[in-house]
Amino acid sequence: MRRSRKDTAETRGRIVATASRLFRARGISDVSVADITSAVGLTVGAFYRHFASKDALVVEAIELASLQTTAMHAKTAPDAGRSERTQALLDSYLSVLHRDHPELGCPVAALCSEIAHHGPSTKQAFTAALQRLLVVVGSVVPGKSKQARERRLQVAASVVGALVLSRASSDPSLADELLAAVRRGVA
Amino acid sequence: MRRSRKDTAETRGRIVATASRLFRARGISDVSVADITSAVGLTVGAFYRHFASKDALVVEAIELASLQTTAMHAKTAPDAGRSERTQALLDSYLSVLHRDHPELGCPVAALCSEIAHHGPSTKQAFTAALQRLLVVVGSVVPGKSKQARERRLQVAASVVGALVLSRASSDPSLADELLAAVRRGVA
DNA sequence: TGTACATCAGTGAACGCGCGTTCACTGATGTAC
DNA sequence: TGTACATCAGTGAACGCGCGTTCACTGATGTAC
Numbered sequence: 369m370r371r372s373r374k375d376t377a378e379t380r381g382r383i384v385a386t387a388s389r390l391f392r393a394r395g396i397s398d399v400s401v402a403d404i405t406s407a408v409g410l411t412v413g414a415f416y417r418h419f420a421s422k423d424a425l426v427v428e429a430i431e432l433a434s435l436q437t438t439a440m441h442a443k444t445a446p447d448a449g450r451s452e453r454t455q456a457l458l459d460s461y462l463s464v465l466h467r468d469h470p471e472l473g474c475p476v477a478a479l480c481s482e483i484a485h486h487g488p489s490t491k492q493a494f495t496a497a498l499q500r501l502l503v504v505v506g507s508v509v510p511g512k513s514k515q516a517r518e519r520r521l522q523v524a525a526s527v528v529g530a531l532v533l534s535r536a537s538s539d540p541s542l543a544d545e546l547l548a549a550v551r552r553g554v555a
Numbered sequence: 556m557r558r559s560r561k562d563t564a565e566t567r568g569r570i571v572a573t574a575s576r577l578f579r580a581r582g583i584s585d586v587s588v589a590d591i592t593s594a595v596g597l598t599v600g601a602f603y604r605h606f607a608s609k610d611a612l613v614v615e616a617i618e619l620a621s622l623q624t625t626a627m628h629a630k631t632a633p634d635a636g637r638s639e640r641t642q643a644l645l646d647s648y649l650s651v652l653h654r655d656h657p658e659l660g661c662p663v664a665a666l667c668s669e670i671a672h673h674g675p676s677t678k679q680a681f682t683a684a685l686q687r688l689l690v691v692v693g694s695v696v697p698g699k700s701k702q703a704r705e706r707r708l709q710v711a712a713s714v715v716g717a718l719v720l721s722r723a724s725s726d727p728s729l730a731d732e733l734l735a736a737v738r739r740g741v742a
Numbered sequence: 743t744g745t746a747c748a749t750c751a752g753t754g755a756a757c758g759c760g761c762g763t764t765c766a767c768t769g770a771t772g773t774a775c
Numbered sequence: 776t777g778t779a780c781a782t783c784a785g786t787g788a789a790c791g792c793g794c795g796t797t798c799a800c801t802g803a804t805g806t807a808c
Contacts, residue, residue: 385742389669480720491723495723519736521717521737525712526716528720529711532716536670536681536685538675540680546708549669549705549706
């Protein structure tokens with residue numbers, strides 16, 4: 369039966385939030401629409417009252433994950449010196465907690481290799497997330513010079529690479545080494 | 556009908572080589588057994604004469620890709636100085652050609668984020684591929700010291716991160732910038 | 743403010759399709775004598 | 776070396792299952808008077 373506008377908006381929000389977590393935890397193509405709706409407590413039919421397709425949801429789910437994680441990192445040690453903020457950012461981005469909980473973390477690291485096989489709108493949402501990550505890095509490597517820009521790209525590639533490889537490694541000590549090495553290398 | 560031992564071995568090899576390319580190009584879960592066998596020129600039934608499961612093939616396909624790409628990089632400028640070899644390795648790993656042809660390139664970069672969602676045997680094959688990549692980096696950053704090891708891990712994370720993000724980015728100039736920045740940053 | 747009706751969020755079942763895997767069968771290859 | 780038979784690579788069709796999406800239906804909400 370029909371729901372109030374407030375309930376409808378809330379349901380929609382819960383679908384996006386749930387999908388956002390599931391996609392980061394298990395990948396986009398391994399999470400079905402039924403997985404999402406049943407986690408929310410709905411049947412699949414209801415999904416299509418809120419979204420035109422799974423792809424449309426993917427775009428919003430990536431956006432939400434990106435906005436939430438960049439907002440979180442922006443709050444980290446806002447009134448400290450630059451080297452303290454750098455250390456704080458590295459410590460949280462390259463933490464064991466972040467590695468072991470992709471569902472709450474950076475969507476860029478969670479989806480980076482599979483995004484290449486998705487459509488333009490999904491890639492665009494991912495690219496926007498990457499741009500936001502570069503803004504976060506910019507809070508620690510500021511400046512408009514070519515060198516500053518280059519340094520931001522290097523830092524982003526390093527931390528994403530380290531986190532992704534740490535998650536993919538089945539050797540626990542190699543996984544930890546990767547995080548520690550890049551934590552020290554960037555600082 | 557039954558084939559000669561030579562033919563059988565050749566067919567098996569063609570399945571692994573074809574799968575290896577397809578997995579790197581489109582991801583493991585987006586390539587079906589039927590995709591592979593039809594690319595080879597077989598029906599699906601024949602596949603199970605050679606492999607117990609798709610997972611068993613995945614392990615061998617990753618191994619082949621890893622051995623082929625590390626062998627290729629080992630041949631790059633073998634009798635030059637270290638800084639020339641470093642530049643040659645970076646130029647080939649972080650080239651536009653490598654970015655635009657994942658099917659012929661490094662399986663670590665091609666599969667890094669989706670591998671986290673696969674079983675232990677697949678993760679183990681991936682980890683072995685990562686170890687081989689570290690050996691290749693070791694030809695340019697040698698040494699048994701903790702610092703040398705740390706530097707190798709940093710370089711590996713940087714180049715994999717740059718390649719993966721360059722492939723995922725829908726903004727062509729950002730994609731090129733990522734490769735160029737890390738090419739210069741590591742050298 | 744109260745009533746009549748249109749809207750639409752959610753249900754439950756169905757759709758066509760592709761997935762990984764299995765299996766009876768065929769006939770050339772490999773082996774034992 | 777020649778023959779009889781077992782082996783097994785590949786075919787073609789089927790299996791149960793889960794996928795994304797659609798749709799007739801229900802009944803509370805929103806709207807027009």
